[in-house]
Amino acid sequence: MKNQMRELRGQKQWSQGELAEKLGVSRQTINAIETEKYDPSLPLAFKIARLFKQPIEDIFAVD
């Protein structure tokens, strides 16, 4: 699954650690999602969408 996490985080000028703290996950999880090694669960994907104020399908897309 492809995602826009890195770009969105860059726009907000947040570090991976800051984003991890806002989402209540570890920095490793943010890194794994950004590098597309791990697909987040649906609740986490919704949390990410809510945080960036974007529709979920604009952030995550199937390859």
Added chain:
Amino acid sequence: MSSPQIIESVTPCSGQYSWKQDLRLNVWLAVAVATYLVDLALLRANPGGTPLGRGLCALAPIIPGLLYIRSWVRFIRGMDELQRRVQVEASLFAALSTIVVGAIIATLNGHGVAVLGAQHGLGIGGAFMVLFPLWLVGWAFANRRFK
């Protein structure tokens, strides 16, 4: 938002080590090991005890062992979803591999090939000693995939 529990908090020299977290997680493991060692000494010192007494003594480390498993499960529940997945994979790998090692030792013993130090199976202490390095291997493999 509260931070999730991470394995680095109980890994010395990780930079995020917390002795409080380590103590909370591993205190029952220390008690289990101490009970096991005391039991070994008691059973060797009193070879003529009653079967019930010897049985109770030999099985005593199971109680702190179960409490250790409970604290480990609670620790995993406090992790975020990726960390939890890594730990569940590593724990499953370790548990299943320990069963395989135990079965191999039992089979060899059954065929008269005595495995040094495990002529009567793995035992409680032996199972933990096999489980821990296998968990480390499982953790390293599972963790590497998401680095």
